[in-house]
Amino acid sequence: MGIRRNSFANKHRDAWVEINIGNLEHNICEIQKFIKSENMKIMAVVKADAYGHGAVMCAQTLLASGVEALGVASIDEGLELRENKITAPILVLGAVPIWAFAAAQEHDIILSVFNEQHLEAAKQLFEKTKSQVRVHIKVDTGMNRIGIRTSEAQEFIQKVKAAPYLKLEGIFTHFADCENEEILNKQTRSFNELLKNVDREGLTIHCSSSGAALLGIESDMLRLGIVLWGLTPFCKEHEKMPNLKQVIALKGRITNICHIKKGEGVSYGHSYIAQKDTTVATIPIGYADGVSRNLSGKITGTLNGKTVEQIGRITMDQMMFEINDDKAQVGDIITLLDENLSINNWAKELGTINYELTCRLKVRLPRIYTR
Template sequence: MTVTHRTHSLTSTQRDAWVEINLSALERNFKKLQELIKTKIMAVVKADAYGHGAATLCPILQRLGVDSFGVATIDEGIALRQAGIKIPIVILGATPLWAYESCFSNNLTITIYSIEQINQLEELAQKNKFKIPVQLKIDTGMNRLGIDYNECLKTITDLTNSKYLELKGVFTHLSDAKNYDFSKIQKGRFDKACQSMPLLQKHIANTYAAINYSDFRYNLVRTGIGLYGQEFNFLEPLISLKGRITRIQKVLKDEPVSYERTWTAKKDSIIATVPIGYADGIDRKLSNKIFGLYNNKKIQQVGAITMDQTMFDISELKDPKVGDVITLLNNELPVSSWAEILNTISYELICRLKIRLPRVYTRD
């Protein structure tokens, strides 16, 4: 493994705990998806590339030939421009009226999801004498953002004929991609709504749909979680979570560890502490339910996970030392195992890890 560089978190620069991001795995994942899907890819890099660091990952994806990037906010789009991104960036979420000019000055494509937006944008574009790139979002069953699929034909016509708005594409959002029957209903609504626009960029598929439903690919798909190697066995997780042992101590039989005495030693034990806690994104409800790795040997996490520290039973290890590394997440300990315990999704958990943990970028 080669370390390429290290970046700071929002609050920490000097930690004995960190997230490692494998850039070689990113490249392999993109190429695997590209070969499988055989259509253009929009890389979804919301929430700082799901906590992986968009400013580092996006230039690599741009070099590999990704078609465009999807972000949630204007600030995310501007950050990509500042990182040297030249290809289209689409703001998939809501854009406030007062921020439109920032979109224009940074060449960001705005998503249209209401008639009011069209009027506002046309007025501003006419005033400033420039044409604004937009994409139209159609609501086919997500019931969040978008113009209703039954009411969008006139909107499509107005956008197509607009002197000031340049319609670049049209898309919708699957509410339950793993449910093929309802996804098919949404696709039917989408096809009916945009049947008069055969040449426009169309996209409906997230990573799951892009991989599993070939007829959902159109001429563009949106891949997010797949690029980061989560939730699909043929892809490689980019992320590992590691910390160095800060203290090793003997705990006698029947003595508790950590708050609320949720774990008690059944025999004299050796306990290691690492400086990672729930403030770093490790949910407290994982206490006593997860494992770490020490030199490829699995060890049990014990006691309540605290704000800044987590403890492991290392009684069976040979000669562990303060400063040695314990791994909490990697290919053998996937974040999906945490998600299953917590009854949530991997997306949520990997996004949490960016708050305080520095990122170390590597290549294998």
């Protein structure tokens, strides 16, 4: 498979992201076995360019592996998939501006609705086109981000069902914290209580993101995101996890090798001082590519099968490694991330979540799809 060029800046770089499509296929297969339900649909959430993995290629792979639908965050993300001849159902999970409803209708993209402005916009559009707008109702059960409040949801659902200009296809909510049993149970009870009074005929009910799905919370459809890429959705260790493989890798070729003496400094501010005569290799990856400057001196890579330590401050476009390898040459590859170098380690160092970091790997890094 070739390189997906995201911008002119990508055409001549000695740094890239590798996406292992074989690992992605492995992960969806393992998740399907782990869930052990033949009737449950799966929506692959490919927002934010599939969490930095490349939405179009990943969506095509996942649909070929049995996924039924796709989730995105914005109308533009949905349009990118349609422009690449993806015909599967696409749901915009986030809020869509009312002036963009026409684009969604034109390209058969499903919208999330949760207020009166959405209904009025759909009504006005119907008067012009005589075509229904496909929608799912987003219910806020405690996330307090977007969604119709549960106290108002019953009336809102009936109004949407009765509207000739809307085609209601689903109702969903989102959990705030799958690892907090009290919060999770409270939201689950609230959602189930609402659904007791709803005629579910013809509707897809969904509430389970990656974390909830792995914890066994069932609905008509699972919305899977981070687990598809072989990463855990949990902050704490969980014994019961499918056998996942990290899909993303990050690599760069050595552009310079220099030999420095004991006492010499490396990078801005000479934050690293050599304790002995040593060899330093530079690769063209920096914080502008999404590798946080706060990781300076805290990460390792591999070079010719050996572990090498990053030294000195990570700069905008480059970083340096102590290599001490007489056989290393300009053009050799240093690997920063792969199946054996987990991005979870970076997340722990930064006190954040793994998928924030995959999303940070910027578009100027070309994607190469491998098996």
